[in-house]
Amino acid sequence: SYELTQPLSVSVALGQTARITCGGNNIGSKNVHWYQQKPGQAPVLVIYRDSNRPSGIPERFSGSNSGNTATLTISRAQAGDEADYYCQVWDSSTFYVFGTGTKVTVL
Amino acid sequence: QLQLQESGPGLVKPSETLSLTCTVSGGSISSSSYYWGWIRQPPGKGLEWIGSIYYSGSTYYNPSLKSRVTISVDTSKNQFSLKLSSVTAADTAVYYCARHKDTGYGMDVWGQGTTVTVSS
Numbered sequence: 001s002y003e004l005t006q007p008l009s010v011s012v013a014l015g016q017t018a019r020i021t022c023g024g025n026n027i028g029s030k031n032v033h034w035y036q037q038k039p040g041q042a043p044v045l046v047i048y049r050d051s052n053r054p055s056g057i058p059e060r061f062s063g064s065n066s067g068n069t070a071t072l073t074i075s076r077a078q079a080g081d082e083a084d085y086y087c088q089v090w091d092s093s094t095f096y097v098f099g100t101g102t103k104v105t106v107l
Numbered sequence: 108q109l110q111l112q113e114s115g116p117g118l119v120k121p122s123e124t125l126s127l128t129c130t131v132s133g134g135s136i137s138s139s140s141y142y143w144g145w146i147r148q149p150p151g152k153g154l155e156w157i158g159s160i161y162y163s164g165s166t167y168y169n170p171s172l173k174s175r176v177t178i179s180v181d182t183s184k185n186q187f188s189l190k191l192s193s194v195t196a197a198d199t200a201v202y203y204c205a206r207h208k209d210t211g212y213g214m215d216v217w218g219q220g221t222t223v224t225v226s227s
Contacts, residue, residue, distance in 0.1 A: 001170070033213030035154075042203055042220050043146075043154065048213035086154055090210045095167050096144070096156035 002091035004099035011105045018074040020102045022087030025068060030089040032070040034063055037084045046085075047072060074104070082106050109134040111204050111218035119198075119225050125191040129204030129218060136185045137162040142207050144214065145178060145189045147200040155200075159207065160187055167210070194225045 005023040012018035022032065032050050035043035045054050047063040050070065060075045074081050087099035115127035129143065136143060144159035158168040160178045168176050172191070180187040191198060201222050205214040 031211045035213070037154075042217040043214075044217075045213045045215050048215070049211065054213075054215055088154075088156075088213065094170065095210075096159070096169075098146075098154040098156060101153040 002089070002094040002097050004087055004089065004097055006085075006087060006099040006102045008100075009103045009105065011107055012074070012077045013107050014079065015076055018077050018081070018104055020072040020074075020085050020087075020104065022070040022072070022099045023068055024070075024089065027068055027070050027089065028066045030065075030091065032063065032065045033088045034061075034072045035086045035088065036081075037086065038082075043086065077104075077106050079106050109206070109216050111206065111216060113202060113204050113218045113221040115202075115221060115223070117222055117224060119194055119223060120227050121195055121225055122193055125189070125194050125198060125223055125225070127189045127202055127204075127221065127223070128186050129188070131185045131187075131206075136180065136187065137182050140208055142167075142209065143180065143187045144205050144207060146203045146205055146214070147198075148203070148220075149197070149200045157189065157191075157202075159210075196225050199223065199225045 034047040036046045037043040046061045050065040051063045062073045110132045112130045119125045142159040145157040158178045160166045175192045177190040201220040203220045204218045206216040207214040
């Protein structure tokens with residue numbers, strides 16, 4: 001089965017840049033999507049197909065994907081960016097797979 | 108604006124079947140190129156995709172749950188449903204329904220989620 005590995009937690013100073021990684025075997029060949037989930041709320045899609053932002057998502061959110069690692073970058077981090085973040089891919093044998101999730105703390 | 112709303116019993120007994128419905132409003136479940144999926148999240152844990160269905164009825168299921176899952180669609184009611192059989196305490200979770208455009212796209216619209224507890 002296909003697995004996606006994320007760091008348990010990432011801390012970032014207010015106004016600085018946070019980078020959240022998502023590791024998977026040859027993930028660069030797949031489309032990666034990223035979700036933000038705040039406590040008690042449903043997930044929100046923030047990046048789709050590696051680097052595309054849905055309407056309404058700030059430009060501060062960006063994504064990249066190459067080799068065995070995909071990365072979600074949050075620039076100029078704000079207090080409102082504190083949340084859990086999940087990556088997701090579609091794999092031909094496992095179908096939709098979510099990453100393990102990363103808790104982002106803004107200091 | 109498209110909205111999804113989950114509904115169903117909040118408490119299910121062990122060994123019984125969990126049944127949930129997702130009602131789509133503000134758009135048609137028969138829209139081409141869109142799939143409709145179920146995702147769950149056990150307390151304090153991460154997201155787990157359960158399965159997805161196209162309006163025509165074709166389905167994809169999580170291999171780890173496939174033997175217990177059935178997802179169906181009722182286009183006349185603009186709803187799709189989840190049935191999970193032989194539940195145990197491990198199936199206790201918040202269950203979400205969501206929309207995604209084909210299998211290479213993310214899930215762009217989500218329901219608010221409904222909590223299901225498996226307990227006698």
